[in-house]
Amino acid sequence: MSNYRIQGATGDWEVVIGLEVHAQVTSKSKLFSSASTEFGAEPNAQVSLIDAAMPGMLPVLNAECVRQAVRTGMAIEAQINTYSRFDRKNYFYADLPQGYQISQLYHPIVGEGKLLIARDEKAGIPEDKYIGIERIHIEQDAGKLMHDQHPTMSYVDLNRCGVALMEIVSKPDMTSPAEAGAYVRKLRSILRYVGSCDGNMEEGSMRADVNVSVRKVGAAELGTRTETKNVNSVRFVMAVIEQEARRQVDLIEEGGTVVQETRLYDPDKNETRSMRSKEDAHDYRYFPDPDLLPLRLEDAFLVECRASLPELPDAKRLRYTGELGMTEYNAAQLTAEVETFARFETLLAETARQAGKTEAEVATQVANWTLSVAPGVIKSLGDEARLEHNTAAANAAILQMVSANTVSGGQAKEIYEIVLKTGRDPAEIAETEGLKQQSDTGAIEAEIDKVLAANPDKVAEYRGGKDKLFGFFVGQTMKAMQGKANPGVVNELLKAKLG
C-alpha cells in the first residue's frame, strides 16, 4: 500500500486506480481486413470496403493479431483461453462505420495475469508490488474525427478504423499516481520486449482509460469511479489521477456524489470534464458477432507462441544482478527499454570477445560505459556526434584499451569524441593523437628519480609522516610525463621508492 493520501477537510482519503490500456497490436494489416496499418497515410487511403462498412462486407480475423495477443498474455503469466469469441458493442458515432465495434466481452482471449512494478522509494513505491491484470481482449480501433478544418463540418478519416487493439484491463490494484505511472511504463516495456506493440504513445499506439475512485483511508467499500478516456502519456495518466482524486474528494466533502461517467482530460487546462457524447454508454447491447465463429487455439499454435517469447524484463534484470554481478540500479536502468538492453548486450558480447574475457568479467565496465560515460560524451557533443559511427566494435575497442591500461579513462573519452565525430579507428586515434598512457616502468622510474632528487626536503617530510604529500609526488611525476603515465603504475613505483 502506498502512502499517497489526499488531504480533505474531513480527513485523509486514498485513491483506487484501475487502468484499461489500449495497445495497438503490431501487425501489417488490420484486424479484420487486409488494409495497411501504417501510420501517416493520406486520409482514407488505408481503408478497405470492410473498414468502411459497405453493405455486405464481412470480417476475417488476422492470425498475427491473435498470436501477438497470446504472446502478450504469456508475458504477463496470464491464463490463455483456448476458446474465445468476438462480440459486437453497439453504438453510433461517426468514427465507427459499422455502428458497432467488434470486441470481446463474454469470452476474452486472455484471462487473469499479473505484472510486477519495482520498488522505487524516490517515487513513493516502498516495495516491489504485483498489479493484477483482469484480462486482455482483442478489438477494433475506431476512425478519427477532425473538428477544426471546416466551419460547420467535422471530417472523418477511417485509416485507423479496424486496426487491431489489445485492451489490457488491470485490477483496481493501484493506489497512487506513481504506481499507475510505473505500471504503464512496465507494461509498455513488456509489450516492446514481446514486440506486440511499438508503445509509441505520441502516435497513439498506446493510450489508457483511467478509472479512479476515492475512499476514506481504511474504508472497505470502493467509491463510485469515473473513467477518463484516451489518456496518451504516462505524465498525463498521473496528472489525471491527481486531478480526478482531488475533484472527487472536494465534491464528496461539499455534499455531492460522484457520478459514474466517462470523462475527458484537457492537458492544457490540466483538468477532466464530463463527456456528454457517451450518454448511451450503459447500453451497448453486446451480443456474439454472428459473422464470426468461436476462436479455438490449437496446442501447436500455443507452443509456437511460447517458444517465440524473448527473455522478459524481470528475468533479464535478475540475470544481470545475478550472473553478471551488476548493481540493482544498473540492472534496472539497462533492462527498462528494449533499445538500451539491446545496445548493452551487443557491446557486452563484443567487449568480452575482444578482451578474451567472460561477459561477467567485463559487465560492470560495459554497464558504466553504457549508462554514464557514453551518454555524457554524446550529450556534450550535441549535433557534432554522428551516431552512425557509434558502433559496438568501436566502443569495445576503446573499452579494451582502458582495461589493458593502454589508455586512461580521460583519454578514452577523448578518443570516443573523435570516433563519434569522424568514425576513425580508436587504436589509430590513440596512436596518432598521442592518447596513450605510458606504462613502461623504466621511463616512469627515471622521471620519479628526477622528481625525488629535485625535492629532498619534501621527501624527508613525507618520510617523517606527512602522508598527504604523496599526491604532490604523483602530480609532479604525471606532469613530467605530460599526463600520459598510467596512474596505477606511478602509484606503485612511488610507494616502493618512498618506502
Place this chain on the structure above:
Amino acid sequence: MSVDKQTVAKIASLARIQMGDAELERMVPELNNILNWVEQLGEVDCSGVEPMTAVIPNTLRLRDDVVNADPLTGGDRRDDILANAPAREHGFFGVPKVIE
C-alpha cells in the same frame, strides 16, 4: 414484459430512429403484440442447454497478415470508398460538426 410509450421512445433513441408522438403511440401495441407472443419461449425449460454459437459446426479460420491481399479486402481505394458519400471533402467524409 410489455413496453410503454416511454420505453419505445428510449429504444427508438438507442436505435437512432426519430419518431413522433403518433408513431410512438402506434408502435406500442404493435411491439407488445410481438413481445407477448415471443414470451412463450419462457415456457421452455432450457436448463443445461448451451445457447447456439455456430449454426453448422465450424471453427474460425484465420488469415495471414498480408497487406492488400485482395483488392476486395484491402485498402488503397479511396475513390471507391468515397464514391457514394453524401458529403466528401479533401478525401474525408463530411458530417455535421461534432462538439465533444
Place this chain on the structure above:
Amino acid sequence: MTDITDLGVAAIRTGVAQGDFSAREVAEGFNANVAAASALNAFIVTTPEKALEAADKVDADRAAGKTLGSMAGVPIGMKDLFATDGVQTTAASHILEGFVPQYESTVSSNLWAAGAGMLGKLNLDQFAMGSSNETSYFGNVISPWKRSGGSNAQMSPGGSSGGSSTAVSARLAPAATGTDTGGSIRQPAAFTGITGIKPTYGRCSRWGVVAFASSLDQAGPMAHDVRDCAIMLGAMAGFDPKDSTSLDLPVPDWEGELNSDLKGKRVGIPREYRMDGTDPEILKSWDDGIAWLKDAGAEVVDVRLPNTKYALPAYYIIAPAEASSNLARYDGVRYGLRDLPEGSGLQDMYAATRAEGFGDEVKRRVLIGTYVLSAGYYDAYYTQAQKIRALVAKDFEDAFQKCDVILAPTTPTASFGLGEKSDDPLAMYLNDVFAVPASLAGLPAMSVPCGVNGEGLPLGLQIIGRAFDEQGVLNAGLAIEERANFTAKPDRWWV
C-alpha cells in the same frame, strides 16, 4: 419451335451449346419479356445491356471453341440484395436509393464467371424483411397468378424474394437468385409454382450480400425445376475466404448426381407440422407427397420435432437482434440517404436519416432487436432464444437418426391477396412457420410445386435434409416433381 423464354436453365444452356439458338437470342427474348412486364414491378432496375453483353461473350467463346461455363448463355434476375459493381443496389430500401457498389458479391461473381448474364435487379421486401413483398420502398411486387373464376385481386408473390419468384414464374427470367433467412426462397417459390432451394448455411458466400440476419442468411437459386436449381446452385456455391462462416468444402456435382430413385431412403414425417389452422388443401398436398415418395421407393417414418412451435418466436428474437446491429451502418455518412434537418447535429442526422430511410417493417424489427439486446433483457430474450435454437437443431439431429430427409408443407396457406395481411405483422410472420425451423438449424431445404388449390393457386412441398446433404434434398425433390406433374402456368394478363 417453342418460345425461347419458356425454356429453363438446362434447356437454354444445352440449346446455346448445340447452336440451336444463340445466347443473344435468348437474352433478347427475356429482355423483351422484362420490358413488357412492368405491371408486375418485379425489377427495381433492368440491365438489358448487361444481359446482351454476357450473351455476346458466350456466343464469341462458343465460336472460338472455348469450354462454356455451367450457366453459359443463361440470363438471370439478381435479387437486389446482392451488390453488383456499378449497378444500383438498394435492398429495396429508400436508405440505399442511389447506392452504386464498387464491388461485386461473391455469388453474383460466381454466376457471371459461369456464363450467366444479368437481366436486372429484382425487387424484394425491404432488407428482405417480409413474406409478401409489400415492404419494398419501390412498391409491391405483383404475382402473375390470379385466383380462378375471374378474380381481379392482386396476389402476393411471397417474400422476401418476391421479385425473383414473380420473374421466374412469369418467364421474365429462366432463373433468379434468392436469399433465405427464414423462408424467403421457399415461401415465394411455393406461392408462385416454382422451385427453390436454400442450401446448408455456409454453402454460398454471404460476402457482398446486404445482411439481414447473419447467422441465418443463405443465398440460393429459384428456377422452374429441380435440375435447374441443381445447376445454378452449383454455380453459386463454393468456399469463400472472405466469409468466415463459409464452408471450406468442395462443391458436389449436384446436377450429375441427380437420381429420383429413393429405394433404401427413409422419409420422415414430422407430426408437429400438422398445426391447427393449416389449410386442409395443404394437408392433402402433403399426403400426396407422402404417396409419391413411397412410389419412388422410399420408406416413410414418423419423426418428432417437439420444439417446432417455438422456432418462429425464437426466430423473431434472433433475426431482429442481428438485424438491429447489421442495419446500424445505414447512417447517412458514407453512402445512401442523408437527411440533415436545418441546424441538426450528428446524432440528429442519424435519427432523421434512419426515420426517413427505413420502412415501417424495418423500423419495427430494428426496435424489437434493439429492445431484446438492451440492458436487462439480453438473457431473458436473446440467450433464451439461442438456447431454443439449439433445441430446434437438436430435434432435427435426432430426427435424422431415423430418416434421410423430412417432408412437410412449405407454407400453411397458398398465396393471399396483397393488402389482406399487411396490417397484422404477427399474422404475416406465421406464414413462415414451416420454413423457419430449417433456417434456425442451418439445414438445406427446398420447395417444389405439387399442385394447385381450389382457387387455382400453386402449392409447394418442402424437403429438409441433413447438413451438407443438398443432394438428398434435390433427389427427393426430383421424385416429387416427376410425379406431381405440375404444369399450371399463370395467364399472361400483364402484357
